[in-house]
Amino acid sequence: MKAKLNQYTPEIEPHMQSHLAAIVEAVYQKYGYDFRQYSEAHIKRRIMNRMAMSGLEDISQMPSKILNDEEFAFKLLQDLSITVTEMFRDPGFYRSLRENVIPILRTYPFIKIWHAGCSTGEEAYSMAIILQEEGLYDRTAIYATDFNQRALNRAKEGIFSNKLMKEYTANYQLSGGKESFSDYYTSNYDHVIMNQSLKKNIVWANHNLVTDSVFAEVHLILCRNVLIYFERELQNKTQKLFYDSLINGGILCLGAKEGLRFTDLYEKYIELDKKQRIFKKKY
Amino acid sequence: MQYDAVVIGLSAGGMNVMKIIFSLLPKDFSTPVIIVQHISPRSDSQWIGLLNDKSNLAIKEADEKEKIKNGTVYIAPANYHLLIEKNKTFSLTIDERVNFARPSIDVLFESAAEAYKNKLIGVVLTGSNHDGAKGIKRIKECGGLAIVQDPKTAESAYMPTSAMAAVKPDYILSLEEIIDLLIKIDKQKE
Numbered sequence: 001m002k003a004k005l006n007q008y009t010p011e012i013e014p015h016m017q018s019h020l021a022a023i024v025e026a027v028y029q030k031y032g033y034d035f036r037q038y039s040e041a042h043i044k045r046r047i048m049n050r051m052a053m054s055g056l057e058d059i060s061q062m063p064s065k066i067l068n069d070e071e072f073a074f075k076l077l078q079d080l081s082i083t084v085t086e087m088f089r090d091p092g093f094y095r096s097l098r099e100n101v102i103p104i105l106r107t108y109p110f111i112k113i114w115h116a117g118c119s120t121g122e123e124a125y126s127m128a129i130i131l132q133e134e135g136l137y138d139r140t141a142i143y144a145t146d147f148n149q150r151a152l153n154r155a156k157e158g159i160f161s162n163k164l165m166k167e168y169t170a171n172y173q174l175s176g177g178k179e180s181f182s183d184y185y186t187s188n189y190d191h192v193i194m195n196q197s198l199k200k201n202i203v204w205a206n207h208n209l210v211t212d213s214v215f216a217e218v219h220l221i222l223c224r225n226v227l228i229y230f231e232r233e234l235q236n237k238t239q240k241l242f243y244d245s246l247i248n249g250g251i252l253c254l255g256a257k258e259g260l261r262f263t264d265l266y267e268k269y270i271e272l273d274k275k276q277r278i279f280k281k282k283y
Numbered sequence: 284m285q286y287d288a289v290v291i292g293l294s295a296g297g298m299n300v301m302k303i304i305f306s307l308l309p310k311d312f313s314t315p316v317i318i319v320q321h322i323s324p325r326s327d328s329q330w331i332g333l334l335n336d337k338s339n340l341a342i343k344e345a346d347e348k349e350k351i352k353n354g355t356v357y358i359a360p361a362n363y364h365l366l367i368e369k370n371k372t373f374s375l376t377i378d379e380r381v382n383f384a385r386p387s388i389d390v391l392f393e394s395a396a397e398a399y400k401n402k403l404i405g406v407v408l409t410g411s412n413h414d415g416a417k418g419i420k421r422i423k424e425c426g427g428l429a430i431v432q433d434p435k436t437a438e439s440a441y442m443p444t445s446a447m448a449a450v451k452p453d454y455i456l457s458l459e460e461i462i463d464l465l466i467k468i469d470k471q472k473e
Contacts, residue, residue: 008421010425
């Protein structure tokens with residue numbers, strides 16, 4: 001009896017690992033995106049979701065589909081790239097950024113910031129808003145990078161759904177923002193467009209943390225909720241990349257559930273804010 | 284039959300239910316317990332500390348890559364999905380909400396079912412959403428044990444009822460009876 005293999009059934013479990021390996025290998029070989037060291041349970045969930053929507057009968061057909069059907073591969077790539085984000089996501093983090101990081105940045109004549117894994121740009125715009133309010137934006141460059149070009153294109157446009165603005169305004173206020181949040185964008189029916197003045201010093205660039213190397217020496221790195229998807233070894237490798245990209249005394253900001261404790265670099269940073277996962281590279 | 288982990292899902296009325304669970308589970312309960320409760324994305328982890336103070340067991344928020352240990356209760360952090368890897372460690376993700384929820388019970392249950400196979404107990408408790416129904420079905424398909432709170436005894440019957448519509452549970456019991464059963468199963472390990 002042939003089991004129905006386009007959805008999860010316990011029958012495919014014994015071969016699951018080799019199916020998944022063949023799928024991520026096909027993506028890597030043909031398109032250069034490397035998911036081979038991503039957490040398996042996550043990758044599996046995303047692949048099985050795509051499988052269920054694909055019309056394929058059997059998961060073993062997926063690698064050749066990836067190799068021969070670019071449109072399908074592109075969809076899968078979008079599935080594997082998590083673009084969920086918010087403006088002022090975790091307001092407590094942005095409050096701490098204002099209180100603990102801005103005073104350090106203020107001491108530099110020119111400030112370079114790397115926002116790694118910026119997705120559709122909401123957090124890069126949040127950063128620009130804070131810097132503008134603190135009078136630092138004119139001497140700052142924000143390098144906002146992601147491997148997902150579609151997300152980057154959206155980030156560059158700076159157009160977001162109007163429905164989200166209520167939540168973002170609340171986040172902004174909770175983060176210690178004192179201005180009128182609606183001054184930062186122009187409403188246009190169901191969308192808003194972020195102000196040109198916020199975009200001017202953001203450089204949007206395609207960069208893959210897994211396969212690309214250091215591209216700038218910076219004062220501040222934000223990489224939030226990216227490392228959770230990586231296996232430990234890849235986490236370590238990426239942390240090394242961040243360490244090498246920071247100046248001495250530079251700041252590293254991670255996601256609320258990410259840390260340095262299990263990396264080789266833990267001793268090389270001071271915790272500026274333990275709860276908000278803000279670290280300072282030792283001199 | 285021996286079981287290596289218990290996963291529990293709950294939403295509406297969950298906080299009081301959790302207090303009851305932790306007051307009833309004894310200190311020597313060894314099977315790890317992993318819980319998804321629907322909570323506000325903005326809530327911090329303080330409530331877990333408060334629960335921990337009142338419990339016989341060690342209760343903590345699940346950390347990414349953390350190894351699952353006996354005698355410990357893990358709770359999914361707010362605003363993250365909690366998944367279990369084959370090597371019995373946790374993964375966290377922030378992909379889209381599932382059933383309007385992050386953390387989602389289905390996401391935990393499905394990954395747990397695939398990691399623990401027939402060594403898993405799944406429990407669906409009170410809730411006003413159908414989250415958990417697909418997950419408990421997956422647990423059953425993978426050979427695990429499915430327990431659902433008797434809807435008549437749940438603060439909100441919707442979630443248990445949805446679970447029962449998705450799969451025939453092995454047990455339909457009140458909360459106190461569920462805890463008794465878990466303790467009995469846990470004792471068989473020794």
